Amino acid sequence: MPSTPACTLTPEQEEGPYYVDYDKLRSDIGEGKPGVPLTVRLAVMDAKRCMPLSNATLDIWHCDAQGVYSGFTANGGGFGPRGGRGPRGGFPPGPPPDGAGPDGPPPGGGPLPGGGGPGRGHRALDETRFLRGSQTTNAAGMIEFQTIYPGWYEGRTIHIHMKVHTGGHVSHTGQLFFPEDVTLKIAKQQPYAKHVDTYLTTLSEDHVYEDEHGAAGMVTLARAGEGFLATATLAVDPEATPKPVGLGGPGGFRGPGPRR
Numbered sequence: 644m645p646s647t648p649a650c651t652l653t654p655e656q657e658e659g660p661y662y663v664d665y666d667k668l669r670s671d672i673g674e675g676k677p678g679v680p681l682t683v684r685l686a687v688m689d690a691k692r693c694m695p696l697s698n699a700t701l702d703i704w705h706c707d708a709q710g711v712y713s714g715f716t717a718n719g720g721g722f723g724p725r726g727g728r729g730p731r732g733g734f735p736p737g738p739p740p741d742g743a744g745p746d747g748p749p750p751g752g753g754p755l756p757g758g759g760g761p762g763r764g765h766r767a768l769d770e771t772r773f774l775r776g777s778q779t780t781n782a783a784g785m786i787e788f789q790t791i792y793p794g795w796y797e798g799r800t801i802h803i804h805m806k807v808h809t810g811g812h813v814s815h816t817g818q819l820f821f822p823e824d825v826t827l828k829i830a831k832q833q834p835y836a837k838h839v840d841t842y843l844t845t846l847s848e849d850h851v852y853e854d855e856h857g858a859a860g861m862v863t864l865a866r867a868g869e870g871f872l873a874t875a876t877l878a879v880d881p882e883a884t885p886k887p888v889g890l891g892g893p894g895g896f897r898g899p900g901p902r903r
Contacts, residue, residue: 649686650693653877654856656817657889659804661712661721662704663768665775671789672776677834678708678791680870683819683862687784687807690878695784699881700808703788703819704775708834710796710841713771721796792821792829792871797841800849801826802860809881816887819860819875820852855888 683703689696706712706721715721774793778786795801800820807815823846829835830843846852862873 649876650688650690650878652690652880653815653817654859655815655885655888656851656855656857656860658806658816658887659818661706661715662804662806663714663772663775665702665704665772665777667772667776668778669776670778670787672703672774673790674773676707676773676791678794679829679832679835680868681790681792682867682870682872683788683790683803684872684874685786685805686874686876687780687786688876688878689784690880691882695780695782696809696879696881697780697782697784698809699780699784699814699879700777701780701786702775702777702806702808703790703803704805705790705793705803706796707774708791708794709837710794713773713775714768716769716771721799792835794835794838795830795841795843798844800844800846800852802849802851805877807877807879809879812884814881814883815877815879815885817860817877818851818857819862819873820846820857821862821873822864825864825871851889 685701687696687699687701688694704712710721711719712721774790776788778788780786793801793803802821803819805815805817805819806813826843830838846857849857851857860875862875865872865874
């Protein structure tokens, strides 16, 4: 394993239930959604060779300021894999809600999207695709997206999902996390402040951050105009296909067009 931090393999984290294989190359994924402007700039490294990884396709997706994922807007918001409010999720005392599996309740009832474990079904997609997109790394292994600072929902701290595709397979599935001092300030601004009845899960209460080496996905934030620039470095093995971790797993919902 390389000793250089930028070349140390980035830990895998769970895909979650809202992945859509959208396959849409675009850098601006905001689609006019209200929120604090955010530029996400990532460097992707080949961990084995300790050099920039070019021609890798990177997907990102996240919820809007009210915790809603595109493609699943009828759900009214995301849900935490362990469900519920408070430290590390979990249901309230008593039997779990109807239709709830070991990973938490489906939003609005019904089967969990995304396939995966026992009892999970597929929920129909709607046509929305905001806050989703793909880009291909340049010769320096760099990629950049224009979006908004993510919102939150019960059971999860603020995060952005990502996948790295190389050579026709997935080389990394992970999540990006944000410093809480900035998040707490943004949470008091509109449109985020409309979340008056939704508990903002902290990093230490979030099971992905705590149990799946989330600190490795912490971004560095800097002010950029009226918003922020988030930067991070990912190191992947382009020849490997890591085993899925946690909620989600292979596949997800396929959108139109072939995967590169």
